[in-house]
Amino acid sequence: MVRDRAPIVAGTIFALLMVAPFGLGLIGQGYLTGLLMRAMLLAIAALALDLLVGQGGMVSFGHSAFVGLGAYALAIGLQAGIESLLLLTLIALAVSGLFALITGVLALRTSGVYFLMITLAFGQMTYFTLTSLAAYGGDDGLTLWSMATLLGTDVAQNAGQIYFVILVVMVAVWWLMHCISQSRFGRVLRGARDNPERAEVMGFSVFRYRLTAYVIAGMIAGLAGVLTAQQNEFVSPALATWQHSGDLLVILVIGGLGSRNGAILGAFFVVIVQDLLGAVMPEWRLIYGPLLVLVVLFAKGGLNRLLGPAQTGSVA
Amino acid sequence: MSLTLLLIQCLNGLQYGMMLFLIAAGLTLVFGVMGFINLAHGVQYMVGAYLAFAFLHLTGNFWLAALLSMLTALVFGLLLEHFIFRHLYGRDHLDQVLATFGIIIFLNELAKVIFGPATLSLPVPELLSGSIPLTPELRYPVYRLATIGAGVLVAGLLYLAVGHTRVGMLIRAGATTPQMVAALGVNIRRLFTMVFGVGAMLAGFAGVIAAPIFAIEPGMGDNILIVAFVVIIIGGIGSIRGAFLAALMVGLIDTLGRSLATLATGLILPPSMSDQVGPALASMLIYILMAGILVFRPQGLLPAKGAA
Amino acid sequence: MNVLEIHNLCKSFGAVRVSRDICLSVAAHQCHALIGPNGAGKTTLIHQISGVLRPDAGQVLLDGHDITAQPIWRRAQAGLGRTFQITSVLPSFSVRENVALAAQAKAGSSMRFFAAASDEAALNRRAEAILARICLEDRADVLAADLSHGERRLLELGIALAGAPKFLLLDEPMAGLGRVESAMLIEILAVLRREIPMLLVEHDMDAIFRLADTVSVLVEGAVVARGTPDQVRADPAARAAYLGEGTVGDPVGGTLGGTA
Numbered sequence: 001m002v003r004d005r006a007p008i009v010a011g012t013i014f015a016l017l018m019v020a021p022f023g024l025g026l027i028g029q030g031y032l033t034g035l036l037m038r039a040m041l042l043a044i045a046a047l048a049l050d051l052l053v054g055q056g057g058m059v060s061f062g063h064s065a066f067v068g069l070g071a072y073a074l075a076i077g078l079q080a081g082i083e084s085l086l087l088l089t090l091i092a093l094a095v096s097g098l099f100a101l102i103t104g105v106l107a108l109r110t111s112g113v114y115f116l117m118i119t120l121a122f123g124q125m126t127y128f129t130l131t132s133l134a135a136y137g138g139d140d141g142l143t144l145w146s147m148a149t150l151l152g153t154d155v156a157q158n159a160g161q162i163y164f165v166i167l168v169v170m171v172a173v174w175w176l177m178h179c180i181s182q183s184r185f186g187r188v189l190r191g192a193r194d195n196p197e198r199a200e201v202m203g204f205s206v207f208r209y210r211l212t213a214y215v216i217a218g219m220i221a222g223l224a225g226v227l228t229a230q231q232n233e234f235v236s237p238a239l240a241t242w243q244h245s246g247d248l249l250v251i252l253v254i255g256g257l258g259s260r261n262g263a264i265l266g267a268f269f270v271v272i273v274q275d276l277l278g279a280v281m282p283e284w285r286l287i288y289g290p291l292l293v294l295v296v297l298f299a300k301g302g303l304n305r306l307l308g309p310a311q312t313g314s315v316a
Numbered sequence: 317m318s319l320t321l322l323l324i325q326c327l328n329g330l331q332y333g334m335m336l337f338l339i340a341a342g343l344t345l346v347f348g349v350m351g352f353i354n355l356a357h358g359v360q361y362m363v364g365a366y367l368a369f370a371f372l373h374l375t376g377n378f379w380l381a382a383l384l385s386m387l388t389a390l391v392f393g394l395l396l397e398h399f400i401f402r403h404l405y406g407r408d409h410l411d412q413v414l415a416t417f418g419i420i421i422f423l424n425e426l427a428k429v430i431f432g433p434a435t436l437s438l439p440v441p442e443l444l445s446g447s448i449p450l451t452p453e454l455r456y457p458v459y460r461l462a463t464i465g466a467g468v469l470v471a472g473l474l475y476l477a478v479g480h481t482r483v484g485m486l487i488r489a490g491a492t493t494p495q496m497v498a499a500l501g502v503n504i505r506r507l508f509t510m511v512f513g514v515g516a517m518l519a520g521f522a523g524v525i526a527a528p529i530f531a532i533e534p535g536m537g538d539n540i541l542i543v544a545f546v547v548i549i550i551g552g553i554g555s556i557r558g559a560f561l562a563a564l565m566v567g568l569i570d571t572l573g574r575s576l577a578t579l580a581t582g583l584i585l586p587p588s589m590s591d592q593v594g595p596a597l598a599s600m601l602i603y604i605l606m607a608g609i610l611v612f613r614p615q616g617l618l619p620a621k622g623a624a
Numbered sequence: 625m626n627v628l629e630i631h632n633l634c635k636s637f638g639a640v641r642v643s644r645d646i647c648l649s650v651a652a653h654q655c656h657a658l659i660g661p662n663g664a665g666k667t668t669l670i671h672q673i674s675g676v677l678r679p680d681a682g683q684v685l686l687d688g689h690d691i692t693a694q695p696i697w698r699r700a701q702a703g704l705g706r707t708f709q710i711t712s713v714l715p716s717f718s719v720r721e722n723v724a725l726a727a728q729a730k731a732g733s734s735m736r737f738f739a740a741a742s743d744e745a746a747l748n749r750r751a752e753a754i755l756a757r758i759c760l761e762d763r764a765d766v767l768a769a770d771l772s773h774g775e776r777r778l779l780e781l782g783i784a785l786a787g788a789p790k791f792l793l794l795d796e797p798m799a800g801l802g803r804v805e806s807a808m809l810i811e812i813l814a815v816l817r818r819e820i821p822m823l824l825v826e827h828d829m830d831a832i833f834r835l836a837d838t839v840s841v842l843v844e845g846a847v848v849a850r851g852t853p854d855q856v857r858a859d860p861a862a863r864a865a866y867l868g869e870g871t872v873g874d875p876v877g878g879t880l881g882g883t884a
Contacts, residue, residue: 059410106607109614113353113409114553117545118610121603124542128599135592182740184728191725194714201674201712203700203729203787212735242542246417253414283429289422296415297403 006178009261014171021163035275036268037163040170041228043267046251047173047260048220053249054258055181056213057193059116061245062103062123066096066218068130068240070225075142075235085148085156089226096222097215099126104214108207111196123242130237141236148230156230166227170264173220177260180216189213250292320454325575326568331460331529333567334467338522339540340547340559341474342515348554349487349511352401353409355416358541359423360516364389364523365532366427369436378441385524386517393516397509405508420538428534435531463525470518471560478556487511543570546602550609552616561617566602573601625688626651627791627821633672633682635845642668643679644846648823650791655817657824657832657853660842661865666825667709669842670795673823674706675699687790700729705789707780709796709825715769719760719779722768724751726786750786758782758812774805781812785820792822798831810834841865 017036024032045067052058073092082088107118131139150156156165180186192199192206199206229235238244247270255266273291277284343357367388371381400419404412439445440459447455478484486507523537530536547566551558578594585593609617626649635643642665650656660666671677673684675696684692691699700706714722721742727750728734728741741747755761758778763771768779777797784792797813798806810831816822817835826832832839833853841849841862849862856862 053410059413061413103607106610109610113347113351114549114614116353116409116413117549118606120542121546121549121606124539125600125603129596132595132599133592134595176737179738179740182742183738184734184736184741184744186737187721187725187728187741188734191714191717194716195712198708198712198714198783199725200696201700201706201708202726202783203697204734205695205697209734242538243421246414249410250414250417253410257410283425285421285425286429289418289420289425292418292421293400293415296411296418297400 006259006261010174010178010264013261013264014167014174017167033163035271037166037231039268039271040166041224041231042248042251042271043264044166044170044173044224044227045221046248046255046263046267047170047177048217048224049248050252050258050260050263051177051180051189051213051217051220053252055186055193056189056210058108058111058210058214059249060107060119060214060217061116061242061249062119062121062126063217063221063248064242064244065123065126065240066100066221067225067228067244068126068235068237069096069099070222071229071235071239072130072133072136072225073222074148074226074229075144076136078144078146078148079136079142083146083149085150085226085230088148089223092222092226093219096225097219100215100218101211104211104218108210108214120242120245123240123245127237127240127242130240137236139237141234141238144229144233144235147233158231158233162227162231166231169223169227173223174260174264176220181258181260185209185212254295320451321575322572323450323454324456325572327456327460327464329568329571330564331464331467331567332571333564334464334471335522335526336540336544336547336567337467337471337560337563338518340544340551340563341470341556342518343541343544344548344551344554344556344559345487345511346515347548350405350508352405353412353416354401354515355413355541356396356419356423357515357519358537358539358544359420360389360393360519360537361523361526361540362427362532362534362537363392363423364520365438365527365530365536366431366523367520368524368527369431369438369532372438378438382524386520389520389523390513390517393520394509394513396516397512401512402508424534424538431532431534433534435533437531438527440528459528463529466525470521471556474556475560483507483510543602546606548616549606550616552619555616555618558616558618565605569605570598570602573598577601626685627687628673628823629683629685629688630673631683631685633669633679633684635668635672635677635679642845643672643682644844646682646842646845646847648840648847650821650823652821653818654837655813655822655824655835657826657836657839658842659826659832659839664842665845666842667795668845670706670793670823670825674704674793700787703788703790704793705784705787705791705820706793707784707795707797709799711773711776711780713768713771713776713779713783715767717768718765719768719771719782720748720751720755720764722779723754723782723786724748726783727751727754727788730786730788754782754786757785759808774801777801777805777809778812781809785816789820792816792820794822794824794826796825796827798826798828806831 017040020036021033024030045063049060049063052060070092073095074088077088077091082091103119103122107115107122110118136142147154147157150165155161188199188204188209191202192204192209196206225239228239251266251270252263253266254269255262255264274284274288277287339357339361343354346352346354346357364385367385368381371384372378375381375384396419400415404415440457444459444462447457448461449455478487543566547559547562550565551560551562577598578590581590581594581597628648628650630646630648633643633646634641646669648656658666658669668677672679675694679692682692683690686699686702686704689702691702691704694702714725717725724741724747727747731747731750752761752764755764758781760775760778760782763775768776771779777800781797797809801809806828813831813835824831824835836853838851839853839856840847841856843865848865849856849859851859
């Protein structure tokens with residue numbers, strides 16, 4: 001069967017990212033390494049969101065809430081004296097998973113635009129709740145004076161090799177999403193996207209599968225939040241703004257819905273375009289906004305189309 | 317907290333609710349009739365406020381500026397509809413969301429470039445300045461009362477227009493069974509354009525009357541848009557009556573919550589904690605209300621669709 | 625023992641009584657047909673059996689178990705298979721994947737996140753077997769969206785069969801089919817009806833006489849006649865309400881208000 005060049009494309013991307021810091025370090029462009037980290041962090045959250053939007057057909061506009069929760073879980077945990085990154089990550093996963101479970105039960109009572117608006121509202125609720133945490137910086141956010149340690153080392157810190165930690169996590173999340181998309185679970189999820197009524201009559205509780213996907217996606221976004229906080233050494237409610245959720249959707253559409261590589265390529269594309277435009281003019285949003293409109297109106301299928309045979313939903 | 321203060325907060329809540337209604341009404345009509353989800357609706361509210369600011373400086377007269385702002389907001393909305401939104405009606409909701417998201421990014425930045433990032437304010441018009449005594453010890457600004465009145469007036473007009481005119485009949489039919497309206501041979505395009513224009517003008521109007529009360533700043537429409545979504549979810553998509561009821565509920569609960577939450581949590585929690593929990597809880601209240609409504613009435617309080 | 629039993633089912637929409645005290649039972653190895661003019665409440669009845677609508681009163685029993693209050697997917701798990709009057713398949717899935725997903729519902733938990741489902745030999749074998757039965761094995765890798773209408777009707781049946789149902793609910797399986805396609809589907813169903821008991825809603829009288837062991841005539845929400853196809857055809861009440869409209873002349877052929 002001629003299908004699925006996805007692992008090859010992904011492998012190439014990962015290999016390039018693996019050697020990138022050495023090359024960039026040689027030409028003295030540490031700044032670019034930072035850019036790549038930002039893109040990878042976005043890619044992790046976007047990979048998670050694609051499980052909902054691409055595989056499940058559930059357009060969530062509140063996904064950055066989980067990123068914010070993960071980041072704050074790390075920050076608050078650090079302030080409480082927990083230093084192990086693994087333990088902090090577990091806490092963050094629990095917090096974002098629980099929040100996904102509660103909001104998911106409510107939001108999944110509906111679908112389509114209702115779902116979109118409700119996730120947007122819960123996202124905004126999270127944002128405002130974070131801004132009201134006066135003890136943790138409120139609006140201004142919180143600088144992390146101490147950093148979490150990975151197994152007692154500084155590997156997961158900027159002084160160490162956090163770039164590679166982020167890369168490893170991104171590859172792992174890619175792999176997880178790749179597995180899920182081909183698994184029994186992924187098949188049910190896509191079936192329910194195609195025709196929820198039929199999936200129900202086949203004997204699947206569409207609600208349970210969607211809720212499970214929502215919780216998984218929320219936890220992985222939480223993980224992205226943990227790493228974002230650790231890398232920035234700073235957390236702020238801005239992580240959870242709805243514009244940030246919008247950026248994640250933009251990434252998916254530009255990359256191509258339902259493809260893991262699309263999520264990664266889209267993240268790099270968006271970060272690089274924003275950065276380039278920003279370098280040209282401070283009012284780069286004047287160009288970026290209309291660019292989005294044009295992409296929606298005229299470019300369908302996304303970047304991933306360019307790099308492989310046309311992938312239909314059935315391959316996903 | 318004195319009774320007077322409570323009364324003032326209630327009036328503020330009403331006034332906020334009216335503002336929400338003006339925005340939610342356009343949003344719910346556009347969505348109900350066209351199935352189009354317009355994130356840029358909030359930014360049209362911002363445009364209204366900035367227009368009022370600009371026209372006041374040009375003309376020096378609030379009323380003239382208000383009129384010009386509304387007309388410009390209408391034209392602006394129609395232009396957006398003609399050049400962009402029209403091509404998105406049949407499309408996926410995700411496409412609609414992203415295109416309107418792009419418009420928000422653009423207009424927020426444009427406002428920043430033209431008017432600067434700082435907040436601007438507008439003086440209250442002379443005719444409505446000052447305050448009147450409601451009780452011996454309570455005075456309330458006339459302008460705020462006037463905005464409540466304006467909101468009620470618009471709600472009444474909309475209710476009459478939707479309930480008792482031919483266009484209104486089509487709008488109701490469109491919100492429940494869009495296929496039927498098309499089957500009736502109605503010029504759908506024209507109906508869409510009209511509904512969209514009305515929505516844009518309502519948002520612009522809300523921006524104009526908000527200008528003297530709230531700070532005018534880039535992004536001012538974003539948060540209120542999401543609250544307007546909450547209003548629509550609570551009220552039921554496509555329903556004017558639902559939007560009105562929900563807007564008042566949300567306006568009152570949000571306003572009262574912010575002034576009472578710390579006090580209320582202070583009754584159960586020690587002061588140091590209630591100072592933390594109170595504001596957090598207050599900002600969550602309307603979303604909790606929304607969640608509660610979703611549990612018991614997933615279609616909203618007064619849904620337009622499937623009225624049984 | 626009866627595989628499907630319906631006791632005193634009642635359902636009203638406002639003042640309109642769409643199901644009036646309906647009783648019905650289908651024994652093992654039986655095909656029971658449900659006929660009636662348009663608007664008689666056939667689809668409403670199907671919806672109540674499959675769980676789309678909740679009856680106001682009465683019971684639905686599958687294999688002796690009360691399923692009246694169960695959600696759709698639990699009924700399917702319990703062995704109720706159904707086809708839709710308006711074709712309902714998964715358009716972006718291949719034909720094989722459509723059937724394999726339905727088979728998956730009955731083959732252990734689907735909360736499995738790692739192993740590739742398309743590599744599961746048992747599911748694929750099951751899918752192939754089903755496709756052979758419905759004569760679609762040549763089209764296994766085609767997307768359901770690209771099938772012809774007739775092929776999609778067959779796939780519709782294949783999806784229902786893949787769940788290894790104890791009972792089949794067939795809502796106008798012949799709808800929109802041409803003569804040749806109808807004849808083919810009737811042949812398939814004629815074999816199936818000896819294996820799986822079924823309730824067949826159909827306008828096509830060829831199909832009824834060929835497949836049904838017993839027939840119920842539904843008029844205005846109530847069963848007005850019941851018996852073998854020949855008995856029903858002779859029944860004055862049924863003739864008055866339905867057959868009496870004069871479309872049935874010859875004993876074996878003819879069509880009632882349905883496809884030509």
